[in-house]
Amino acid sequence: MFSRRTSWDLSANRLARRLEELRAEGRELLDLAEANPTRCGLSWPADELGAALADPRVSTYEPTPQGLPEARAAVAEYLRGHGAEVPPERVLLTSSTSEAYALLFKLLCDPGDEVLVPSPSYPLLDLLAGLESAALARYPLRYDGEWHLDRAALAAAIGPRTRAVVVVSPSNPVGYALDREDLAFLEALCAERDLALVGDEVFLDTARPPRTTVAGARACLAFHLSGLSKVCGLPQLKAGWIAAAGPEERVRPALQRLELVADTWLSVSGPAQLALPALLARRERFLSPLRRRLEANRSALAREAAGAPFDLLRSGGGWAAVLRLGEVGDEEAICLRLLEERVVTQPGFFYDFERNGHLVLSLLPAPERFEDGISRIGAVLRYKRAQ
Template identity: 30%
Template sequence: MNGFNEWRVTPSNTAKNTYNPIRAIVDGMKLTPNPEKAMIPLSIGDPTTFGNLPPPQIAVDSIIEGVQSKIFNGYAPSAGYKESREAVAQYLTKNGSRTKAEDVFLVSGCSSAIEHAISVLLDPGDNILIPRPGFSLYRTLCISQGMQVKSYNCLPERMWEVDLSHLESLIDERTKAIVVVNPSNPCGSNFTADHVRDIIEVAKKNKLPIIADEIYAGMTFKPLEFTSCCSQSEDVPILTCGGISKIFLVPGWRLGWVVMHDRKNIFGEEFRRGLMSLTQRTLGACTIVQSILPKLLENADNEYMDKAVGLIQSNAEIAFSRMSNMRGLKPVTPQAAFYMMVGISLRNFPKFKNEVEFTEAMVSEQSVFCLPASCFDYPGFFRIVLTVPEEKLKEACDRMEEFCNANYVP
């Protein structure tokens, strides 16, 4: 008889090694809001939470039209419909890309794009360089697959620019890629063209490809401009990860892309086939959402986007101005995306051992929840989300100021 005499069902190493720092830290926090004050969550990076940032009407109308057409209910090619890939290629030309439809691979959200980019570049035992502070998904994906991560520092005193010397010092023979997140979650930063070129020069010198996480491209605050990695590189091969979730405020629609930029043909056809093979593991992104890409992306630069980004920028200016004058806090000017990082002078708050206890107490005393930046491998700071309605943001600032005044020790 083949088989076993007893059950041997255990979780795989991939499952056991999958760890999300945000969930681990937040789930371990003591979060008991003040019952006399309504909770104001400044922690959730979901622009739909409060209902004040709806998607553009063209997106809603196009989705309804796509469903009613009944022609997008089946499978698409694993890398996406040709017309949809072409729409992404044309859209990215606005950021200085020279992209063809065959360079575009449509996937289920930007998180899936990141997973594809990592999986096509790294084997178990290889390492990848990621920013600190940084979004935790890179660490989660790599460690679960037996890959290693090394975190390079970004500098708050320089608007979160990359510490280039530290970045280069981390490179070894098992390093396979540099991750560049611009604009940044959690920092809300936006790199200048000069700084993007400086990063690319490090990659070129060390013959390393770049994974450019540009999900917040197009969400920079005026008068700043976004600079894509691919627009500045002639020699370094780049995988750009993006999607519609942030620029059109529809994270639940799960449509992203990973795009090859390779002017010197360094990746080669075998690499392209490998990326295509990875898309066959999931059999493609949602066909209904793919179907609206040509119309949606053609109308991306419009009054709707100006209004949405303008609202977030206004909130950023309010929050930065208010928190700059709060005792013991030092915010870093946000330049893009949804976020602002705020430093805490913990020596002036001796009641709290770290920023986790600080943010816990802000919940219990004031019912305002901000994410402790240990979630992003950066203790001593917390992150706030700027997509909240203005009146709630002002109320949250009032409460945070009251909290700081009550707990500050000169």
């Protein structure tokens, strides 16, 4: 009765089952997997949000498939701040970055066509591609004290059905960040092989400067993806965008087609579009405390790592931290053990790490809770080492 692309294995894994049991027992948990900023004391005051949403035009409906011109102009202004000149006509609003991916997969892929994505990376990409009947192929990110693109492996992963290369920068969870040399390499490769370059740059504002965006691409068709969810910490607004870059003869037909796809759903709410310029202009209201939070929690982790049997891997940005476990055992077993200490963490295999032995933590929780959590992690791992 049902489509093959929804024939998922929906059974909960061991970690999810144990977490559910603890929650059902009403246990107080230190959730170091929490990635929702509105649950970590980083939410906007309701009156400020209410004011941004109080435009008198909210009572009328003006369907605009590409999005309201002033909202698109605000996105163009945001990108100018990142050194990329993208005219508002090359911006298309979406209800989220996830939806932006879905639109691009519809634009670029026939069923069975392939998109190259980084590995490790976050698991939503599998679902987003699968739901559009597109296939994923992976290229490795490698760590040698910093995360890098493996350029040779990426080029070798391109097959006859590859349609696009996705670069996530800074990437989730490892924090690989695009630089000018990698962008030049990707542009040249995509131009030569006639592929689109898709840049998921939702965490761009947390990258270490100098920051590079695919919105500055010239040589190939490129799409920058982002949204208020991560730029303003407002996932509940459901407003994101695609900004197209590259040669006009490629960008024009791409936008014409995307506009008709967007017109089919008209999924971005009017109030969100009207509020977008004011919210985006005030993004530092979220970003400044966010950066302080990321820094404080990362420093606490670095202190905990000294003398503990794990390494904190260096990151170029994003909201997550990755711990590489020493010889202390299986990552899933450690996550399960940590649950008994009331600490929620994620194992590397959720993110498709090449090898066992990684824990992924969100850097968003309030510092007192975060420090409590990581000292329990340190204690469990030291105990394991001593065994």
